[in-house]
Amino acid sequence: MSENFFxxxxxxxxxxxxxxxxxxxxxKRLLADPRAALGDFGVRVPEDVEIKVLEESARLSYLVLPRNPEELSAEDLDAVAGGLGASVQCTCNLVKPM
Known part of the structure; x- marks a missing residue:
């Protein structure tokens, strides 16, 4: 569910x-209650996602690191647990070089 949000x-x-x-x-509302403010803006934040809004100043800046792309999403974990797999069939023709 949270994958769509991200x-x-x-x-x-x-x-x-x-x-x-x-x-x-x-x-002010975004800083005090980000979920509600974003909801008013038309953005639905899933319940399993925590939102923090930080305000920068002239002497304070934030560097936001994205989440680790190697982490599996809930959908990925469900697929693995459910045994979802893919099969590819390849027909190869071997040609003798001249």
Missing amino acids: AKRREVEAQVASKASQDESFR
Whole structure:
């Protein structure tokens, strides 16, 4: 469920930041209750995802590291546990070089 949120997150970050810079009440709500503020913005945050909104200043900056891409998603784990597999058939013709 949270995979969709992370896939779409990058699409709306700039829009949310822009609105927060133009609308002080939205900015305050985003800092106080990010889930509700994002919901008002039309973004549904899954219950299993925690949201933290941090405000930078002239003397404080944040570097956000993305999650480890090697971590399996819930969907990946379900596929492994359920025995989902793929089979590829290949017909190869061997040609003697001239």
